[in-house]
Amino acid sequence: MSIKVGIPRALLYYYYHPQWVTFFRRLGVETLISQKTTRGLLDKGLKSTVDEACLPVKLAVGHVLDLRDRVDYLFLPRIVSTARKEYICPKFLGFPDMVRHTINNLPPIIDCNFNLYHKGSSSADFYFQVGKFFTRNPAKIIMAYNASKAALDKHNLDMQSDCLPQEHAAEGSADSNGINIAVIGHPYVIYDNYISMNMIKRLRDSGARVLTADHLPESVVREEAYRLPKKLFWTINQRMVGAAYHYFSREDVHGIIHVASFGCGPDSFTGELTERCARNGSNKPMLSLTVDEHTGEAGMVTRLEAFLDMVRWRRNMADAAATL
Amino acid sequence: MYVYLGIDVGSVSTNLVATGEDGTIKHSIYMRTSGKPIEVVQKGLKLMQKSLPIGTKVAGVGTTGSGRHLAGVMTGADVIKNEITTHAIAASNVVPGVQTILEIGGQDSKIIILRNGVVSDFAMNTVCAAGTGSFLDQQASRLNLSIEEFGPLALQSNVPVQIAGRCAVFAESDMIHKQQMGYNIPDILAGLCAALVRNYMNNVGKSKEILPPVVFQGGVAANAGMKWAFEKALEVEVIVPPYFNVMGALGAAMLARESTNRRKTGFRGFQVADSDFCSGGFACDGCPNICEVVEIQEGGRVIARWGDRCGRWSNALAKEEKIS
Ligand code: SF4
Ligand code: SF4
Numbered sequence: 231m232s233i234k235v236g237i238p239r240a241l242l243y244y245y246y247h248p249q250w251v252t253f254f255r256r257l258g259v260e261t262l263i264s265q266k267t268t269r270g271l272l273d274k275g276l277k278s279t280v281d282e283a284c285l286p287v288k289l290a291v292g293h294v295l296d297l298r299d300r301v302d303y304l305f306l307p308r309i310v311s312t313a314r315k316e317y318i319c320p321k322f323l324g325f326p327d328m329v330r331h332t333i334n335n336l337p338p339i340i341d342c343n344f345n346l347y348h349k350g351s352s353s354a355d356f357y358f359q360v361g362k363f364f365t366r367n368p369a370k371i372i373m374a375y376n377a378s379k380a381a382l383d384k385h386n387l388d389m390q391s392d393c394l395p396q397e398h399a400a401e402g403s404a405d406s407n408g409i410n411i412a413v414i415g416h417p418y419v420i421y422d423n424y425i426s427m428n429m430i431k432r433l434r435d436s437g438a439r440v441l442t443a444d445h446l447p448e449s450v451v452r453e454e455a456y457r458l459p460k461k462l463f464w465t466i467n468q469r470m471v472g473a474a475y476h477y478f479s480r481e482d483v484h485g486i487i488h489v490a491s492f493g494c495g496p497d498s499f500t501g502e503l504t505e506r507c508a509r510n511g512s513n514k515p516m517l518s519l520t521v522d523e524h525t526g527e528a529g530m531v532t533r534l535e536a537f538l539d540m541v542r543w544r545r546n547m548a549d550a551a552a553t554l
Numbered sequence: 555m556y557v558y559l560g561i562d563v564g565s566v567s568t569n570l571v572a573t574g575e576d577g578t579i580k581h582s583i584y585m586r587t588s589g590k591p592i593e594v595v596q597k598g599l600k601l602m603q604k605s606l607p608i609g610t611k612v613a614g615v616g617t618t619g620s621g622r623h624l625a626g627v628m629t630g631a632d633v634i635k636n637e638i639t640t641h642a643i644a645a646s647n648v649v650p651g652v653q654t655i656l657e658i659g660g661q662d663s664k665i666i667i668l669r670n671g672v673v674s675d676f677a678m679n680t681v682c683a684a685g686t687g688s689f690l691d692q693q694a695s696r697l698n699l700s701i702e703e704f705g706p707l708a709l710q711s712n713v714p715v716q717i718a719g720r721c722a723v724f725a726e727s728d729m730i731h732k733q734q735m736g737y738n739i740p741d742i743l744a745g746l747c748a749a750l751v752r753n754y755m756n757n758v759g760k761s762k763e764i765l766p767p768v769v770f771q772g773g774v775a776a777n778a779g780m781k782w783a784f785e786k787a788l789e790v791e792v793i794v795p796p797y798f799n800v801m802g803a804l805g806a807a808m809l810a811r812e813s814t815n816r817r818k819t820g821f822r823g824f825q826v827a828d829s830d831f832c833s834g835g836f837a838c839d840g841c842p843n844i845c846e847v848v849e850i851q852e853g854g855r856v857i858a859r860w861g862d863r864c865g866r867w868s869n870a871l872a873k874e875e876k877i878s
Contacts, residue, residue, distance in 0.1 A: 535636040
């Protein structure tokens with residue numbers, strides 16, 4: 231029987247899953263992804279974490295618990311930096327240790343460092359370390375790494391050409407009656423159907439086309455983020471703000487929804503930056519939502535509804551003005 | 555005579571309005587919800603029927619407020635709309651060209667910004683008591699004043715007292731302190747109004763451009779002290795429309811008129827006031843989401859369900875709730 235590695239469906243899984251899964255498969259290692267978020271899974275995570283943790287981290291612990299007894303290894307990379315001279319939120323760095331110290335009876339954890347901060351560092355180093363858990367054959371690791379990189383590149387291109395990840399692609403109607411809504415938020419929040427309360431599906435069901443930071447090539451997002459008065463060195467938030475700049479300036483985008491997660495430090499200032507800088511005088515409607523563990527669905531639905539009414543209304547006005 | 559009914563079921567109050575075909579109000583009813591939305595809606599329908607001339611026909615029904623879906627299935631509403639949209643529609647009909655709507659109810663408050671007749675921004679507060687009417691209610695009852703006496707007394711103030719209004723708890727102790735120092739009641743009341751306005755502006759009014767005409771509505775608009783405090787803080791005239799406390803219902807009635815335009819209404823008749831409705835709920839154990847499903851029954855027959863994330867229960871009735 232082949233070795234089974236468990237990957238929590240949480241945090242940066244949403245960026246890197248094609249690469250991770252391909253890499254392990256090429257090494258002949260089976261992967262098991264935790265089930266989709268449910269109330270029960272989130273509750274388990276909430277019970278096992280300290281109050282200070284942000285919602286996505288608590289949720290990720292729930293996903294770890296879901297895998298714990300079903301796998302030979304847990305894959306919890308210690309992600310320090312995903313781009314040169316930038317960091318990502320320190321909670322990613324601490325995540326493997328937090329898990330180790332709060333959860334008992336864990337299988338062995340693969341927590342190699344992923345750190346591209348310094349010049350000359352490459353993601354290959356990380357995959358090499360991971361590969362060594364399973365094979366001594368460096369050639370095999372290199373091949374797996376190359377394949378995994380290709381898988382990620384392809385995935386990113388797919389996203390840019392409007393295939394939202396996984397199930398989202400198939401959901402909702404493609405008929406958008408011309409309304410485009412940009413959703414700005416952490417991927418592990420906006421693509422998680424449970425904590426986002428199906429926001430993407432709801433928007434699509436009501437006839438809007440949904441755009442996210444992942445529809446934009448990395449280069450565009452970065453370039454836009456340079457317009458900030460000062461460089462943000464948190465990669466994900468930089469991405470969010472960059473995407474917000476871009477979508478605010480795009481005529482075919484009719485509204486922007488900023489989704490913050492409860493307890494997230496970086497979000498509190500990206501929200502402000504988006505409102506103050508990215509808006510840049512534009513009067514495009516923007517809705518700010520915060521998801522937490524006990525948000526009622528009703529409140530969010532009311533806000534989304536009102537927001538869409540407003541966007542449609544404005545659009546009709548604009549159409550009317552254009553035909554005058 | 556034909557009328558359009560608007561029903562606004564909120565957590566604190568439930569309001570009904572009947573408008574004529576020209577949009578004028580024929581009758582309006584304001585009631586406490588007291589946690590019993592079904593009974594209150596039924597009672598409201600009875601009262602409404604009694605006060606309308608015999609032979610009056612209902613040509614359309616619209617519902618709004620947090621209990622809009624409930625009221626919608628009970629009455630067979632033609633349109634079920636969120637409270638932001640209905641308030642905006644009502645205000646812009648009553649005060650054409652309105653650019654800012656301040657709305658303070660018993661448990662929530664909101665601000666709606668309109669430009670060129672269209673909602674361009676909004677914010678809602680549903681968590682902080684210091685920004686809502688319940689704050690004034692509490693303080694008034696501490697001073698043994700009815701809320702009706704409050705406004706006129708506050709207007710007698712010469713030098714309003716500065717009261718720390720950040721939080722309802724602090725405000726209360728600050729007010730007791732000021733009372734003991736011997737300030738007179740009108741000055742304290744005016745200070746309370748000013749504190750609530752500051753709070754509102756820091757909370758929902760944050761970074762919103764407030765342009766005239768400004769309309770002030772919701773239950774708290776009955777308090778002349780509040781109108782005065784807003785005018786002082788914003789330095790513009792604040793208009794309190796005649797039906798300030800039923801604006802949501804009025805907007806719903808207006809939407810009902812629009813949506814039934816030459817179509818037959820879905821209204822099930824005033825006799826639903828005598829139907830035997832009951833609402834119940836259960837926790838679904840179909841998957842670890844453990845959704846709390848709400849079920850509305852009429853005469854023992856289930857007529858609507860919501861609250862299930864996967865649609866297992868609501869779809870079974872083919873009444874899927876969608877955002878519109
Ligand atoms: S960026 Fe925010 S949501 Fe993400 S891990 Fe850090 S604190 Fe949590
Ligand atoms: S209603 Fe659906 S999602 Fe909710 S617990 Fe039941 S099966 Fe799960």
